[in-house]
Amino acid sequence: MNKNLTRIPLLLLALSASPWLFAASPDGQTIATQGNGKGATACIACHGQQGQGNADAGYPYLAGLSADYLRNQLTAFSSGSRKNAVMQPIAGSLSKQDIAAVAEYFSGLPNDRLKGSAATPSDVSGKGAVLARNGKWAAGVPACFRCHGADGRGVAPHFPPVVGQPEAYIRNQLVAWQTGARSNDPLGLMQSVVKSLSRDEIDAVARYLAAQSEK
Ligand code: HEC
Ligand code: HEC
DSSP: OOHHHHHHHHHHHHHHHOGGGGOOOOOHHHHHHHOOSSSOOOTHHHHOTTSOOBTTTTBOOOTTSOHHHHHHHHHHHHHTSBOOTTHHHHHHTSOHHHHHHHHHHHHTSOOGGGSSSOOOOSOSSSHHHHHHHTOBGGGTBOOHHHHHOTTSSOBTTTBOOOTTSOHHHHHHHHHHHHHTSBOOSGGGHHHHHHHTOOHHHHHHHHHHHHHTTOO
16 A cells, blocks of 8 residues: 555544644734724723824833734733733733734834934933943942933834833833832843832833823
C-alpha cells in the first residue's frame, strides 16, 4: 500500500481530536467594535471609535501603542497583577487569541499625539516639567523622558508613550504603582521610579504630561 495513504487515518484522528484548532475566534476589529460575545463589551465604547481614548472620563488611548505592550497589559489585568475594577473582568473574558488580535488591531490605528515634532512645552520650569525632563537625581529618580523617549512619545515595544494621556489616568497609574495595585512592570522599573515621588510631584508631572501633545 502507498505509504502516504496509511497516514490518512492518523491525520483524521489528529484533526478530530483538536477541533479547537479550527474554531474561529473573532478578529481584532470585531472585538474592538462589538465585543467578543463572551463577556467583553466593545472596547471603543470607552476607548473611543479610533482608540483615541476619552480625556474627560480618564480612559486611556490605545491607538498606536505597541502590540506587545497592549498584550502585556491585557494579560496583567486578566491575571490580577494589574488591578482595575473595570478592565479585569473584560480582560478576563478574552482568550489568548482575542488578546493578540485586539492588541494588533489597536496598535495599527493612527494616533496624531504620537506624530510630528515635539510639542513646544508651555512651561519648562514647573515642577512637573523638571521631573519629566531632568528627574530628581538626589532621590534617585531619573527623568521620565529618559525611558519614555525624548519627547515622551514612547520607545516601542517596552516603554509606552506618556504624553497626551488623560491627567487622571496618569495620576492613577503612578499611585497604583505606589500602592502595588499595578505591579506588572518589567524589572519593577516604574515601581522604583514612583517610590520617592510625593503626591504633589505626582499631580504636577501628570498635569504636565497630559498637557503635552494635546489634541
Ligand atoms: C467600560 C469602559 C471600558 C471598556 C468597555 C474597555 N475598557 Fe480598557 N480601560 C478602561 C479603563 C477605565 C482603563 C484604565 C484602567 C487603569 O486605570 O488601570 C482601561 C485601560 C485599558 C488598557 C491599558 C492601557 C495602557 O495604556 O496601559 C488596555 C490595554 C485596555 N484598557 C484595553 C481594552 C480592550 C482591548 C477592551 C475591549 C475588549 C477594553 N479595554 C474595554 C475602560 C474600559
Ligand atoms: C527606568 C525607566 C523608566 C523611567 C525613568 C520612567 N518610566 Fe514610566 N514606564 C517604564 C516602563 C518599562 C513602563 C511600562 C510598564 C509596563 O509594561 O507595565 C512605564 C509605564 C509608565 C506609565 C503607564 C503608561 C500607560 O499607558 O499606562 C506611566 C504613566 C509612566 N510610566 C509615567 C512615568 C513618569 C511620570 C516618569 C517620571 C517621573 C516615568 N514614567 C519614568 C519605565 C520608566
